[in-house]
Amino acid sequence: MKERKPKNIFVQGPIAASFIADSIQKHSSKIDIGGHSIFLGQVRADKIDGKEVTSIEYTAYEDMALERMYTIREDIFKKYDLTCMHVYHSLGIVKAGEISLFVFTSSAHRKAAIDACEETVERLKAELPVWGKELLTDETYHWKENPQTP
Amino acid sequence: MSVKIILFGRLADIAGDSVSVDNVADTDSLVDSLNKRYPQLATTKYVIAVDKQVVTKNTVLNKKSMVALLPPFSGG
Secondary structure (H helix, E strand, O other), X not given: OOOOOOOOOEXXXXXXXXXXXXXXXXXXXXXXXXEEEEEEEEOOOOEEXXXXXXXXXXXXXXXXXXXXXXXXHHHHHHHOOEEEEEEEEEEEEEEOOOEEEEEEXXXXXXXXXXXXXXXXXXXXXXXXXXXXXXXXXXXXXXXXXXXXXX | OOEEEEEOHHHHHHHOOEEEEOOOOEHHHHHHHHHHHOHHHHXXXXXXXXXXXXXXXXXXXXXXXXXXXXXXXXXX
């Protein structure tokens, strides 16, 4: 069953490991799946001008991001033989070491899941209007920038 | 015609979350007007979205246009 309805991808704060475990568990009833691919984005304590990133505060143009994500999802389902795809992205503060992005694709055979997962991650980083404000040890901040955004 | 625009990320640091701009007919005149009011915007990288679509050419605006200024994305 392919998913066609637009859905919210945003969650407040970090994505808990237990939430990811539950998501995996829920797929045990879908016995046509033969492979899952999961990408987890974790906040990295980058050093910027001698200061360290302690957390990232995410904001988004949510309406536009959900529309873009819908288009990406449609494109990916057209291109790959997927059983399902789930995407979650944090808003608000996520500390270094915590998870801010969870992309989960499943298919009958591994290649579709692996390729679709990678392409979805690349596209959403380049196309979703989401911004990360890196909060630094001295309480200043730095706006993060992904390569290849418009 | 007055157009309300919303701003995100570092652009909101410069001009606030939302700004109303009077007497603008299209995105080019909007940019001119904003650059006069907020000189820092002129040297900051961003794209313009009209009705949630990024526009790359001058685009005619109406009073219902949803205009957003989007700095480089950094999700994930």
